[in-house]
Amino acid sequence: MNVRGKLFGAMAVLVLFVTVGYYGATQGYLKNRFEDYFKEKTSKRFEMYYQKHNNSWEGIEEMTLSDELEQQNPKREIALLSPDGNILFFRGTGDPQALIQKGKQNSVTVNGKTVGTIYVDRWESAEDHLLKMYILDSMRTSSFRVPVLCGIVALLLGLLLIKKLTQPLNRLILAIQKIAVGELHIHIPVTTRDEFGKVTEALNHMSQQLLRAEEVRKNLTADVAHELRTPLSIIQCHMEIIQDRGRDIPPETLLPLQDEVIRLSKLVDDLHLLTLAEAGKLKLDRSPTELAPLLDRIIDMLKPEAEERHIDIIRSYPAQELNAFVDPNKITQVFYNLLINAIRYTSSGGRISIGITESSQNESRFASVSIADTGVGIAAEQLPFLFDRLYRVEESRSRHTGGMGLGLAIAKEFVEAHQGFISVQSEVGSGTQFTVYLPRA
Numbered sequence: 001m002n003v004r005g006k007l008f009g010a011m012a013v014l015v016l017f018v019t020v021g022y023y024g025a026t027q028g029y030l031k032n033r034f035e036d037y038f039k040e041k042t043s044k045r046f047e048m049y050y051q052k053h054n055n056s057w058e059g060i061e062e063m064t065l066s067d068e069l070e071q072q073n074p075k076r077e078i079a080l081l082s083p084d085g086n087i088l089f090f091r092g093t094g095d096p097q098a099l100i101q102k103g104k105q106n107s108v109t110v111n112g113k114t115v116g117t118i119y120v121d122r123w124e125s126a127e128d129h130l131l132k133m134y135i136l137d138s139m140r141t142s143s144f145r146v147p148v149l150c151g152i153v154a155l156l157l158g159l160l161l162i163k164k165l166t167q168p169l170n171r172l173i174l175a176i177q178k179i180a181v182g183e184l185h186i187h188i189p190v191t192t193r194d195e196f197g198k199v200t201e202a203l204n205h206m207s208q209q210l211l212r213a214e215e216v217r218k219n220l221t222a223d224v225a226h227e228l229r230t231p232l233s234i235i236q237c238h239m240e241i242i243q244d245r246g247r248d249i250p251p252e253t254l255l256p257l258q259d260e261v262i263r264l265s266k267l268v269d270d271l272h273l274l275t276l277a278e279a280g281k282l283k284l285d286r287s288p289t290e291l292a293p294l295l296d297r298i299i300d301m302l303k304p305e306a307e308e309r310h311i312d313i314i315r316s317y318p319a320q321e322l323n324a325f326v327d328p329n330k331i332t333q334v335f336y337n338l339l340i341n342a343i344r345y346t347s348s349g350g351r352i353s354i355g356i357t358e359s360s361q362n363e364s365r366f367a368s369v370s371i372a373d374t375g376v377g378i379a380a381e382q383l384p385f386l387f388d389r390l391y392r393v394e395e396s397r398s399r400h401t402g403g404m405g406l407g408l409a410i411a412k413e414f415v416e417a418h419q420g421f422i423s424v425q426s427e428v429g430s431g432t433q434f435t436v437y438l439p440r441a
Helices: 003-052 096-102 126-180 195-245 251-278 291-308 328-344 380-385 407-417
Strands: 078-081 087-091 104-110 113-120 287-290 312-316 323-326 351-361 364-373 421-427 431-439
Touching: 003 104, 003 113, 003 126, 078 096, 087 096, 096 113, 126 195, 195 251, 251 407, 287 291, 287 328, 291 312, 291 328, 291 351, 291 364, 323 328, 323 431, 328 351, 328 364, 328 407, 328 431, 380 421, 407 421, 407 431
Parallel strands: 312 351
Antiparallel strands: 078 087, 078 113, 104 113, 287 323, 351 364, 364 431, 421 431
16 A cells, blocks of 8 residues: 555544544533433432421421422432431332432532432433433434534545645655666755655755766776776786797896886775775774874985975974874875875975964864975865865876875875864965864874
8 A cells, every 4th residue: 555545544544533532422421411410400409408498308208399300200219318328208119229229329418518319210300301312312413424524524635635745755756766777867846845845855965976976986987997907008018028029038128017016006905995994994003193203204205206306395393292093004194195296296496384283173182284285286176076086187187297096085084084084275376285184192
Protein backbone atom coordinates (compact mmCIF):
# COMPACT_ATOMS: atom_id res chain seq x y z
CA MET A 1 0.00 0.00 0.00
CA ASN A 2 1.36 3.43 -0.92
CA VAL A 3 1.53 6.43 1.38
CA ARG A 4 -1.67 7.92 -0.01
CA GLY A 5 -3.59 4.72 0.79
CA LYS A 6 -2.11 4.53 4.27
CA LEU A 7 -3.02 8.14 5.02
CA PHE A 8 -6.56 7.63 3.73
CA GLY A 9 -6.92 4.44 5.78
CA ALA A 10 -5.70 6.19 8.91
CA MET A 11 -8.13 9.05 8.33
CA ALA A 12 -11.01 6.60 7.76
CA VAL A 13 -10.22 4.83 11.04
CA LEU A 14 -10.07 8.20 12.81
CA VAL A 15 -13.44 9.28 11.37
CA LEU A 16 -15.00 5.94 12.37
CA PHE A 17 -13.57 6.26 15.88
CA VAL A 18 -14.90 9.82 16.24
CA THR A 19 -18.33 8.77 14.91
CA VAL A 20 -18.68 5.85 17.31
CA GLY A 21 -17.28 7.91 20.18
CA TYR A 22 -19.67 10.78 19.49
CA TYR A 23 -22.64 8.42 19.25
CA GLY A 24 -21.78 6.60 22.45
CA ALA A 25 -20.97 9.77 24.37
CA THR A 26 -24.19 11.46 23.27
CA GLN A 27 -26.40 8.56 24.29
CA GLY A 28 -24.59 8.05 27.56
CA TYR A 29 -24.68 11.73 28.43
CA LEU A 30 -28.43 12.02 27.79
CA LYS A 31 -29.20 8.91 29.81
CA ASN A 32 -27.18 10.21 32.74
CA ARG A 33 -28.82 13.62 32.57
CA PHE A 34 -32.32 12.06 32.60
CA GLU A 35 -31.28 9.81 35.47
CA ASP A 36 -29.98 12.75 37.50
CA TYR A 37 -33.05 14.86 36.79
CA PHE A 38 -35.64 12.25 37.85
CA LYS A 39 -33.57 11.19 40.85
CA GLU A 40 -33.43 14.78 42.02
CA LYS A 41 -37.15 15.18 41.35
CA THR A 42 -38.09 12.15 43.49
CA SER A 43 -35.67 13.01 46.28
CA LYS A 44 -36.95 16.55 46.40
CA ARG A 45 -40.47 15.38 47.37
CA PHE A 46 -39.15 13.58 50.45
CA GLU A 47 -36.93 16.53 51.40
CA MET A 48 -39.97 18.85 51.26
CA TYR A 49 -41.97 16.44 53.44
CA TYR A 50 -39.17 16.32 56.01
CA GLN A 51 -38.89 20.12 56.19
CA LYS A 52 -42.67 20.60 56.23
CA HIS A 53 -43.01 18.37 59.29
CA ASN A 54 -40.45 20.28 61.37
CA ASN A 55 -37.47 18.23 60.28
CA SER A 56 -38.96 14.85 61.13
CA TRP A 57 -40.38 11.80 59.38
CA GLU A 58 -43.46 11.71 61.55
CA GLY A 59 -46.38 10.27 59.64
CA ILE A 60 -44.24 9.42 56.61
CA GLU A 61 -45.76 5.93 56.40
CA GLU A 62 -49.09 7.61 55.57
CA MET A 63 -47.55 9.85 52.94
CA THR A 64 -49.48 9.91 49.69
CA LEU A 65 -47.40 10.42 46.58
CA SER A 66 -48.66 12.85 43.97
CA ASP A 67 -51.09 11.68 41.35
CA GLU A 68 -48.36 11.96 38.78
CA LEU A 69 -46.16 9.42 40.59
CA GLU A 70 -48.75 7.10 42.09
CA GLN A 71 -51.46 6.89 39.41
CA GLN A 72 -49.29 6.84 36.30
CA ASN A 73 -46.83 4.33 37.62
CA PRO A 74 -48.50 2.38 40.47
CA LYS A 75 -46.12 -0.56 40.12
CA ARG A 76 -43.05 1.51 40.89
CA GLU A 77 -41.47 0.51 44.18
CA ILE A 78 -40.09 3.13 46.58
CA ALA A 79 -38.56 2.68 50.02
CA LEU A 80 -37.23 5.20 52.55
CA LEU A 81 -34.73 4.20 55.22
CA SER A 82 -33.74 6.20 58.26
CA PRO A 83 -30.03 6.93 58.93
CA ASP A 84 -29.95 3.96 61.34
CA GLY A 85 -31.37 1.58 58.71
CA ASN A 86 -35.05 1.37 59.70
CA ILE A 87 -37.66 1.28 56.95
CA LEU A 88 -39.75 4.42 57.29
CA PHE A 89 -41.74 4.26 54.09
CA PHE A 90 -42.45 1.61 51.43
CA ARG A 91 -44.73 1.50 48.42
CA GLY A 92 -44.76 -1.51 46.16
CA THR A 93 -45.77 -5.13 45.77
CA GLY A 94 -42.41 -6.80 46.28
CA ASP A 95 -40.03 -7.39 49.18
CA PRO A 96 -38.49 -4.20 50.66
CA GLN A 97 -35.22 -6.00 51.41
CA ALA A 98 -34.89 -7.10 47.79
CA LEU A 99 -35.45 -3.52 46.70
CA ILE A 100 -32.82 -2.29 49.16
CA GLN A 101 -30.30 -4.83 47.93
CA LYS A 102 -30.85 -4.39 44.17
CA GLY A 103 -32.55 -1.03 43.72
CA LYS A 104 -31.17 2.41 42.95
CA GLN A 105 -30.50 4.69 45.88
CA ASN A 106 -30.01 8.34 46.74
CA SER A 107 -29.52 10.20 50.00
CA VAL A 108 -32.06 12.68 51.33
CA THR A 109 -30.11 15.68 52.58
CA VAL A 110 -31.52 18.65 54.46
CA ASN A 111 -29.27 21.53 55.48
CA GLY A 112 -26.20 19.45 54.74
CA LYS A 113 -27.37 16.57 56.95
CA THR A 114 -28.33 13.14 55.61
CA VAL A 115 -31.73 12.31 57.07
CA GLY A 116 -32.60 9.26 55.01
CA THR A 117 -31.92 7.08 51.99
CA ILE A 118 -34.33 6.41 49.11
CA TYR A 119 -34.38 3.11 47.22
CA VAL A 120 -36.32 2.76 43.95
CA ASP A 121 -36.52 0.32 41.09
CA ARG A 122 -36.72 3.23 38.61
CA TRP A 123 -36.56 6.96 39.11
CA GLU A 124 -38.91 8.17 36.40
CA SER A 125 -42.63 7.84 36.19
CA ALA A 126 -44.38 6.12 33.29
CA GLU A 127 -44.96 9.41 31.48
CA ASP A 128 -41.41 10.54 32.16
CA HIS A 129 -40.16 7.17 30.92
CA LEU A 130 -42.04 7.55 27.65
CA LEU A 131 -40.70 11.09 27.23
CA LYS A 132 -37.16 9.91 27.92
CA MET A 133 -37.39 7.04 25.45
CA TYR A 134 -38.82 9.35 22.77
CA ILE A 135 -36.01 11.86 23.17
CA LEU A 136 -33.33 9.16 23.29
CA ASP A 137 -34.69 7.49 20.15
CA SER A 138 -34.77 10.76 18.23
CA MET A 139 -31.30 11.70 19.44
CA ARG A 140 -30.06 8.20 18.59
CA THR A 141 -31.06 8.73 14.98
CA SER A 142 -29.66 12.27 14.85
CA SER A 143 -26.46 11.40 16.64
CA PHE A 144 -25.89 8.65 14.08
CA ARG A 145 -26.79 10.61 10.95
CA VAL A 146 -24.86 13.75 11.79
CA PRO A 147 -21.46 12.14 12.40
CA VAL A 148 -21.90 9.82 9.41
CA LEU A 149 -22.59 12.78 7.15
CA CYS A 150 -19.72 14.76 8.67
CA GLY A 151 -17.48 11.69 8.33
CA ILE A 152 -18.24 11.37 4.63
CA VAL A 153 -17.50 15.07 4.09
CA ALA A 154 -14.31 14.73 6.17
CA LEU A 155 -13.16 11.73 4.09
CA LEU A 156 -13.75 13.58 0.83
CA LEU A 157 -11.88 16.64 2.07
CA GLY A 158 -9.18 14.39 3.49
CA LEU A 159 -8.80 12.65 0.13
CA LEU A 160 -8.25 16.00 -1.57
CA LEU A 161 -5.84 17.09 1.16
CA ILE A 162 -3.90 13.80 0.98
CA LYS A 163 -3.62 14.14 -2.79
CA LYS A 164 -2.26 17.67 -2.40
CA LEU A 165 0.17 16.62 0.34
CA THR A 166 1.55 13.65 -1.59
CA GLN A 167 2.08 15.49 -4.89
CA PRO A 168 5.51 16.85 -3.77
CA LEU A 169 6.42 13.34 -2.60
CA ASN A 170 5.63 11.94 -6.04
CA ARG A 171 7.91 14.55 -7.61
CA LEU A 172 10.66 13.60 -5.17
CA ILE A 173 10.26 9.90 -5.96
CA LEU A 174 10.54 10.59 -9.68
CA ALA A 175 13.68 12.68 -9.12
CA ILE A 176 15.24 10.02 -6.89
CA GLN A 177 14.58 7.39 -9.53
CA LYS A 178 16.37 9.55 -12.09
CA ILE A 179 19.32 10.03 -9.76
CA ALA A 180 19.42 6.26 -9.18
CA VAL A 181 19.98 5.65 -12.90
CA GLY A 182 22.65 8.34 -13.15
CA GLU A 183 20.66 11.38 -14.32
CA LEU A 184 22.31 13.94 -12.06
CA HIS A 185 21.52 17.10 -14.09
CA ILE A 186 18.15 17.61 -12.41
CA HIS A 187 16.69 20.44 -10.39
CA ILE A 188 13.37 20.06 -8.59
CA PRO A 189 11.35 23.28 -8.20
CA VAL A 190 10.87 24.21 -4.53
CA THR A 191 7.17 25.11 -4.29
CA THR A 192 6.71 25.06 -0.50
CA ARG A 193 8.62 26.11 2.61
CA ASP A 194 7.53 23.15 4.73
CA GLU A 195 9.31 19.83 5.31
CA PHE A 196 8.77 18.83 1.68
CA GLY A 197 10.45 22.04 0.59
CA LYS A 198 13.43 21.36 2.86
CA VAL A 199 13.72 17.79 1.55
CA THR A 200 13.57 19.12 -2.00
CA GLU A 201 16.36 21.61 -1.30
CA ALA A 202 18.44 18.87 0.31
CA LEU A 203 17.85 16.58 -2.68
CA ASN A 204 18.84 19.34 -5.11
CA HIS A 205 22.01 19.94 -3.09
CA MET A 206 22.74 16.21 -3.01
CA SER A 207 22.35 15.90 -6.78
CA GLN A 208 24.74 18.83 -7.26
CA GLN A 209 27.25 17.21 -4.93
CA LEU A 210 26.90 13.87 -6.71
CA LEU A 211 27.35 15.59 -10.05
CA ARG A 212 30.48 17.31 -8.86
CA ALA A 213 31.78 14.06 -7.33
CA GLU A 214 31.16 12.29 -10.62
CA GLU A 215 33.01 14.99 -12.51
CA VAL A 216 35.88 14.79 -10.03
CA ARG A 217 35.95 11.01 -10.42
CA LYS A 218 36.12 11.27 -14.20
CA ASN A 219 38.81 13.94 -14.03
CA LEU A 220 40.72 11.90 -11.47
CA THR A 221 40.62 8.83 -13.67
CA ALA A 222 41.77 10.84 -16.67
CA ASP A 223 44.55 12.57 -14.71
CA VAL A 224 45.82 9.35 -13.16
CA ALA A 225 45.80 7.66 -16.56
CA HIS A 226 47.71 10.60 -18.01
CA GLU A 227 50.22 10.63 -15.17
CA LEU A 228 50.83 6.91 -15.57
CA ARG A 229 50.97 7.04 -19.36
CA THR A 230 53.88 9.45 -19.52
CA PRO A 231 56.44 7.47 -17.47
CA LEU A 232 55.20 4.18 -18.91
CA SER A 233 55.67 5.51 -22.44
CA ILE A 234 59.19 6.62 -21.58
CA ILE A 235 60.01 3.24 -20.05
CA GLN A 236 58.54 1.43 -23.03
CA CYS A 237 60.46 3.57 -25.51
CA HIS A 238 63.77 2.96 -23.74
CA MET A 239 63.10 -0.75 -23.47
CA GLU A 240 62.43 -0.96 -27.20
CA ILE A 241 65.66 0.87 -27.99
CA ILE A 242 67.59 -1.44 -25.69
CA GLN A 243 66.04 -4.50 -27.31
CA ASP A 244 66.79 -3.22 -30.82
CA ARG A 245 70.47 -2.67 -30.02
CA GLY A 246 70.87 -6.23 -28.75
CA ARG A 247 73.97 -5.60 -26.68
CA ASP A 248 74.96 -4.99 -23.09
CA ILE A 249 73.17 -2.12 -21.32
CA PRO A 250 75.43 0.60 -19.90
CA PRO A 251 74.37 1.94 -16.47
CA GLU A 252 73.71 5.43 -17.77
CA THR A 253 71.04 4.02 -20.07
CA LEU A 254 69.10 2.69 -17.10
CA LEU A 255 69.11 5.97 -15.18
CA PRO A 256 66.14 7.51 -17.06
CA LEU A 257 64.21 4.30 -16.51
CA GLN A 258 64.93 4.43 -12.81
CA ASP A 259 63.77 8.05 -12.63
CA GLU A 260 60.46 7.15 -14.22
CA VAL A 261 60.00 4.15 -11.92
CA ILE A 262 60.65 6.40 -8.92
CA ARG A 263 58.10 8.86 -10.26
CA LEU A 264 55.53 6.07 -10.63
CA SER A 265 56.24 4.78 -7.13
CA LYS A 266 55.84 8.25 -5.63
CA LEU A 267 52.56 8.78 -7.48
CA VAL A 268 51.18 5.47 -6.19
CA ASP A 269 52.41 6.15 -2.63
CA ASP A 270 50.93 9.64 -2.60
CA LEU A 271 47.58 8.40 -3.89
CA HIS A 272 47.59 5.67 -1.23
CA LEU A 273 48.31 8.14 1.59
CA LEU A 274 45.71 10.56 0.28
CA THR A 275 43.08 7.83 0.13
CA LEU A 276 43.84 6.77 3.71
CA ALA A 277 43.59 10.36 4.92
CA GLU A 278 40.29 10.96 3.14
CA ALA A 279 38.87 7.74 4.60
CA GLY A 280 39.96 8.74 8.13
CA LYS A 281 42.27 5.72 8.40
CA LEU A 282 45.59 7.55 8.42
CA LYS A 283 47.68 6.39 11.37
CA LEU A 284 49.19 9.22 13.39
CA ASP A 285 51.94 9.03 15.99
CA ARG A 286 51.22 12.34 17.72
CA SER A 287 53.36 13.99 20.34
CA PRO A 288 54.17 17.56 21.51
CA THR A 289 56.46 18.90 18.76
CA GLU A 290 58.33 22.20 18.63
CA LEU A 291 57.63 23.74 15.24
CA ALA A 292 60.69 25.98 14.79
CA PRO A 293 63.31 23.18 14.66
CA LEU A 294 61.03 21.12 12.43
CA LEU A 295 60.74 23.98 9.93
CA ASP A 296 64.48 24.64 10.10
CA ARG A 297 65.23 21.05 9.05
CA ILE A 298 62.94 21.38 6.03
CA ILE A 299 64.46 24.73 5.07
CA ASP A 300 67.95 23.24 5.26
CA MET A 301 66.88 20.47 2.86
CA LEU A 302 65.49 22.95 0.34
CA LYS A 303 68.06 25.70 0.84
CA PRO A 304 70.34 24.62 -2.06
CA GLU A 305 67.45 24.82 -4.54
CA ALA A 306 66.36 28.21 -3.15
CA GLU A 307 69.93 29.59 -3.39
CA GLU A 308 70.22 28.30 -6.94
CA ARG A 309 67.10 30.28 -7.87
CA HIS A 310 68.27 33.32 -5.82
CA ILE A 311 65.25 33.16 -3.51
CA ASP A 312 65.56 34.49 0.03
CA ILE A 313 63.89 32.58 2.88
CA ILE A 314 63.00 34.81 5.82
CA ARG A 315 62.03 33.27 9.14
CA SER A 316 59.94 34.92 11.85
CA TYR A 317 59.75 32.82 15.00
CA PRO A 318 58.43 33.75 18.47
CA ALA A 319 60.86 34.26 21.32
CA GLN A 320 59.37 31.34 23.27
CA GLU A 321 59.05 27.87 21.80
CA LEU A 322 55.65 27.01 20.37
CA ASN A 323 54.61 23.36 20.44
CA ALA A 324 51.87 21.57 18.54
CA PHE A 325 50.37 18.14 19.20
CA VAL A 326 51.15 16.48 15.85
CA ASP A 327 52.80 13.57 14.09
CA PRO A 328 56.21 15.07 13.17
CA ASN A 329 56.66 12.92 10.05
CA LYS A 330 53.25 13.76 8.58
CA ILE A 331 53.55 17.47 9.36
CA THR A 332 57.06 17.50 7.88
CA GLN A 333 55.54 16.33 4.59
CA VAL A 334 52.89 19.07 4.82
CA PHE A 335 55.43 21.89 5.19
CA TYR A 336 57.77 20.28 2.65
CA ASN A 337 54.96 20.27 0.05
CA LEU A 338 54.08 23.90 0.78
CA LEU A 339 57.71 25.10 0.70
CA ILE A 340 58.61 23.20 -2.47
CA ASN A 341 55.57 24.77 -4.16
CA ALA A 342 56.59 28.22 -2.96
CA ILE A 343 60.13 27.77 -4.34
CA ARG A 344 58.93 26.41 -7.69
CA TYR A 345 56.47 29.19 -8.34
CA THR A 346 58.54 32.13 -7.07
CA SER A 347 60.57 33.97 -9.65
CA SER A 348 64.34 34.41 -9.31
CA GLY A 349 65.16 37.15 -6.81
CA GLY A 350 61.89 36.59 -4.96
CA ARG A 351 61.27 36.03 -1.28
CA ILE A 352 59.58 33.41 0.91
CA SER A 353 58.49 34.42 4.41
CA ILE A 354 57.84 31.82 7.12
CA GLY A 355 56.17 32.83 10.39
CA ILE A 356 54.99 31.04 13.52
CA THR A 357 52.32 32.58 15.76
CA GLU A 358 49.70 31.51 18.28
CA SER A 359 46.02 32.01 17.45
CA SER A 360 42.53 31.10 18.67
CA GLN A 361 39.61 29.84 16.61
CA ASN A 362 36.21 28.99 18.13
CA GLU A 363 37.65 28.95 21.66
CA SER A 364 40.42 26.50 20.59
CA ARG A 365 44.12 27.34 20.71
CA PHE A 366 46.22 26.75 17.61
CA ALA A 367 49.82 27.15 16.53
CA SER A 368 49.68 28.77 13.10
CA VAL A 369 52.46 28.57 10.51
CA SER A 370 52.29 30.91 7.50
CA ILE A 371 54.30 30.43 4.30
CA ALA A 372 54.09 33.44 1.97
CA ASP A 373 55.85 33.80 -1.41
CA THR A 374 56.20 36.63 -3.92
CA GLY A 375 55.34 34.42 -6.88
CA VAL A 376 52.87 34.81 -9.70
CA GLY A 377 49.82 34.24 -7.49
CA ILE A 378 46.59 32.38 -8.18
CA ALA A 379 43.34 33.70 -9.62
CA ALA A 380 40.42 33.93 -7.19
CA GLU A 381 38.19 31.61 -9.22
CA GLN A 382 40.81 28.84 -8.96
CA LEU A 383 41.31 28.99 -5.18
CA PRO A 384 38.28 26.77 -4.29
CA PHE A 385 39.80 23.89 -6.31
CA LEU A 386 43.38 24.34 -5.20
CA PHE A 387 43.29 21.43 -2.72
CA ASP A 388 41.62 18.98 -5.11
CA ARG A 389 43.73 15.99 -6.00
CA LEU A 390 45.59 16.22 -9.34
CA TYR A 391 44.45 19.81 -9.78
CA ARG A 392 46.93 22.19 -11.35
CA VAL A 393 46.43 25.85 -12.02
CA GLU A 394 46.65 26.68 -15.71
CA GLU A 395 49.85 28.05 -17.23
CA SER A 396 51.85 29.13 -14.19
CA ARG A 397 51.43 25.78 -12.46
CA SER A 398 51.54 23.48 -15.46
CA ARG A 399 52.96 19.99 -15.75
CA HIS A 400 56.35 21.29 -16.84
CA THR A 401 56.84 23.62 -13.88
CA GLY A 402 54.80 21.78 -11.25
CA GLY A 403 54.45 18.36 -9.74
CA MET A 404 51.66 15.82 -10.08
CA GLY A 405 49.00 17.93 -8.37
CA LEU A 406 48.82 15.89 -5.15
CA GLY A 407 50.99 17.96 -2.80
CA LEU A 408 48.32 20.45 -1.67
CA ALA A 409 45.63 17.77 -1.45
CA ILE A 410 47.89 15.69 0.81
CA ALA A 411 48.76 18.75 2.91
CA LYS A 412 45.09 19.58 3.47
CA GLU A 413 44.10 16.01 4.40
CA PHE A 414 47.09 15.56 6.72
CA VAL A 415 46.34 18.83 8.54
CA GLU A 416 42.64 17.99 8.92
CA ALA A 417 43.60 14.53 10.23
CA HIS A 418 45.26 16.43 13.12
CA GLN A 419 41.98 18.38 13.78
CA GLY A 420 43.55 21.45 12.22
CA PHE A 421 42.85 23.35 9.03
CA ILE A 422 44.65 25.17 6.25
CA SER A 423 43.77 28.39 4.45
CA VAL A 424 45.11 30.18 1.39
CA GLN A 425 45.18 33.81 0.26
CA SER A 426 46.49 34.85 -3.11
CA GLU A 427 46.55 37.71 -5.58
CA VAL A 428 47.71 37.41 -9.15
CA GLY A 429 51.08 39.11 -9.53
CA SER A 430 51.60 39.58 -5.77
CA GLY A 431 52.08 36.08 -4.43
CA THR A 432 50.39 33.44 -2.33
CA GLN A 433 50.19 32.75 1.40
CA PHE A 434 49.29 29.42 2.97
CA THR A 435 48.48 29.29 6.70
CA VAL A 436 48.42 26.02 8.60
CA TYR A 437 46.59 25.85 11.96
CA LEU A 438 47.62 23.00 14.23
CA PRO A 439 46.26 22.22 17.72
CA ARG A 440 48.48 23.34 20.57
CA ALA A 441 50.20 20.73 22.70
